[in-house]
Amino acid sequence: MGRAKLPRKSTSIDMTAMCDVAFLLLSFFILTTKFKPSEAIAVTTPNSVAAKVAPDKDFVMVIIDKDGKVYLSMDDEAKKEYIANTLNNTKGLNIDVKAFKKAQYFGTPFSSLASFIALPEDQRKGGNLPGIPVTDTANNELVTWMRLINEAYLGTKAPNLLMKGDNMAKYPSFKAAVDAFKKNDFLKFQMITNPEAAPTGTDLWKINQTGEEKED
C-alpha cells in the first residue's frame, strides 16, 4: 500500500515580522508618552466626568496639597521675570530673578520668598514648605500673586487658570483661592481631575449616548 506522503512542516515560525511590528509600536508609544514631571508636591486629584483634557501649556496653576497648603506654579518665564522684578521693586524682596524664572513653583510667604528661591532646586520639596498664606482673609497673599499675574498677562491672551487640589484638602483653602481669583476678576478657571465615566442611566450618560456635543 502506498502511503500518501505528508510534507513535513517546521513548527518554528518566522518571528521577524512580528518583531518589526512590536518594535514599531514600541517606538510609537515611547515617543508619544509624556511622563508626568516628577512632582515635588504630592497631590491626588479627585475624579470627575469632565471629558476635556487639561491644558498643559500657558497655565497658571494653584496647587492645594492634602494639608491645605497652597502653592503656585506657572510656565511662562517672561511673565515670571516680570513678577520677580515687580516684587523686587515694590516689596524690596531681593529675589534672584534668574532662579525665580527657573523655579517650578512657589510656596512660601513673600517674606521668605528670597531665601526659598536661593535654595537649590532639589531642596525645594513641597512637604516642608509653609505654603502661600491664604486662610487669613485680611492677609491673603494669593490675592497679591493673582494681581501680579493679572498685570503680567495684561494685553496678552489670558492664561489658563488651573486649580489642582488634593482629595483631602479642606474647603477653606479652596475658598480662599477662589476668593483670590474673584478679587482679580479671574472668573473662569478649570479644576484638574482624573477622568471617570458618567454613571449609566443618568442624564449626562444619555447625552453622551446620543453623541451630542457637550456644552462647556
Added chain:
Amino acid sequence: MAEMDTSSGGGHKKGPGVKKGKKLSTRVDLTPMVDLGFLLITFFIFTTTMSQPTAMKLFLPKDADKPEEQNKAKESGVITILLGKDNNVFYYEGQLDNSASNFKSSNFKDIRAVLIDKKQRTPEKDLVVVLKPSSECTYRNVIDILDEMAINVLKRYALVDISAIEEELVKKSEQMAGATASN
C-alpha cells in the same frame, strides 16, 4: 515556539568526496525579543492613558454688592445642598424653616436621586441648586458635588458661602447622627 534552526537548507546533495563544512544558521530566535517588545508596549500604553488629566470648568459669578443686582430665584425651584465633614450631605428645598423641619440628611450616593427627583418636579427655568460647603468638608466633596451637577445636567448652580445658622445645623445633625450610631 521558534527555536534555533541549525539545519541548513537540507536539499543540497554533496558529492561523496566533498567534505561537509559545518554550516551555522544566521537565524536567531526572536521570541525573547518579541516578548520584551510587547512587555514594553503594554507598559507604555498604560502610562500614556493613565497620565491624561482632565479639567473641569467652573465659572464664578461676579460679586454683586447691591441686592437688586443679585440673581433672583424662585423659592420653589431652589434646592440647597450643604456639605459637612466625613462626606455627609444635607439638603433642604426652598427656604430653611425656622424649626429646620425641612432640613434633611443624605449622602453622596443618595443625593443623585434627590436631585433627579427635584429636576423632574421643577420647571427647568426655575431650578437652581445652591451649594454650600462647610469649612469641614474636603476639596473632593466639592468636586464630587460639582460633578453631580454635570452628571445630572443641572445648568444653574452656585457655590455660596454657608451661613452661621446652617453651619450650626450641620454640626448638630452630625453630632446626632454620631450619637445614634454609637448607641
